[in-house]
Amino acid sequence: MLAYFGPQGTFTEQAALGLGASPDELVPYDTVPAALAATRRGDAEAACVPVENSVEGAVPATMDALTEGEPLVAVAETVLDVRFSVLVRPGGGEVKTVASHPHALAQVRHWLAEHLPAADVVATTSTAAAARAVLAGEFDAAVSAPVAVRHYPLEVLATDVADVRDAKTRFLLLRRPGPPPAPTGQDRTSVVVTATDRVGALSELLTELALRRINLTRIESRPTKGRLGEYRFYIDFDGHVAEPRVGDALAALRRHCPDTRFLGSYPKAEPGGAPVGDEEFVAAAEWVAAVREGRGA
Numbered sequence: 001m002l003a004y005f006g007p008q009g010t011f012t013e014q015a016a017l018g019l020g021a022s023p024d025e026l027v028p029y030d031t032v033p034a035a036l037a038a039t040r041r042g043d044a045e046a047a048c049v050p051v052e053n054s055v056e057g058a059v060p061a062t063m064d065a066l067t068e069g070e071p072l073v074a075v076a077e078t079v080l081d082v083r084f085s086v087l088v089r090p091g092g093g094e095v096k097t098v099a100s101h102p103h104a105l106a107q108v109r110h111w112l113a114e115h116l117p118a119a120d121v122v123a124t125t126s127t128a129a130a131a132r133a134v135l136a137g138e139f140d141a142a143v144s145a146p147v148a149v150r151h152y153p154l155e156v157l158a159t160d161v162a163d164v165r166d167a168k169t170r171f172l173l174l175r176r177p178g179p180p181p182a183p184t185g186q187d188r189t190s191v192v193v194t195a196t197d198r199v200g201a202l203s204e205l206l207t208e209l210a211l212r213r214i215n216l217t218r219i220e221s222r223p224t225k226g227r228l229g230e231y232r233f234y235i236d237f238d239g240h241v242a243e244p245r246v247g248d249a250l251a252a253l254r255r256h257c258p259d260t261r262f263l264g265s266y267p268k269a270e271p272g273g274a275p276v277g278d279e280e281f282v283a284a285a286e287w288v289a290a291v292r293e294g295r296g297a
């Protein structure tokens with residue numbers, strides 16, 4: 001069974017199907033933490049959740065749920081183009097309220113201001129929850145994933161709605177810790193670290209990556225919810241923990257920051273960039289081994 005951020009008809013359901021899940025193994029949960037909790041309990045083998053959007057940034061519920069509670073690790077990612085459909089009840093009258101997930105609303109602000117300027121905007125737990133609420137008569141319009149209309153008998157008021165063309169959302173498939181998927185040469189590794197409050201702390205962490213020619217693909221901060229000014233940093237970079245360079249960098253991060261949490265090594269959804277060779281790192285490690293054994297100098 002695979003838990004996903006539902007109900008039926010969310011972008012996350014589309015993402016889970018795109019990751020190869022079969023429709024009959026999918027079980028919807030109303031929130032990201034609920035889908036992750038089901039996976040931690042072992043009720044689900046894995047959970048599919050959104051992690052970031054190219055317009056609106058990180059999904060805070062996912063970021064927090066990754067560090068609070070028992071560890072989960074990403075084993076796959078996928079990226080979806082995000083275009084919205086605006087759905088209404090068939091024959092419904094004037095649109096006085098429009099509902100959706102906050103990430104969706106943030107991506108259609110201009111469209112709403114132009115086309116539905118008088119409507120009150122209401123946040124719901126997901127885009128599909130908004131469609132259901134429209135069906136139940138709670139709101140007049142929902143900003144939804146295009147597939148939602150297949151699940152709910154609503155009418156399409158507009159399609160292809162997006163303030164920013166080419167907006168994309170990235171989703172992760174998370175499991176309880178186990179051996180990571182085999183390296184493909186085009187992988188990403190995710191970690192979360194807490195940089196201590198002193199000069200150069202973050203810069204030292206990032207330098208450990210740079211020294212090993214590891215390309216940083218994302219860095220995001222979230223408050224630890226402890227002291228004001230104390231942050232966790234979510235760091236994504238190219239490479240797989242099985243590669244000596246990356247293993248070496250992870251060990252260095254852990255030396256700087258003993259609560260470094262590994263969030264997974266998994267194939268990149270959109271491969272790019274030439275892989276950095278590990279040969280020098282392997283050769284250097286072999287040389288040290290030889291020196292230790294008295295076989296070289």
Ligand SMILES: O=C(O)C(=O)Cc1ccccc1
Nearest residue numbers: 010011012101103104126127
């Ligand atoms: O609510 C949904 O459909 C989701 O899967 C979360 C989301 C919301 C807006 C853009 C992309 C994903």
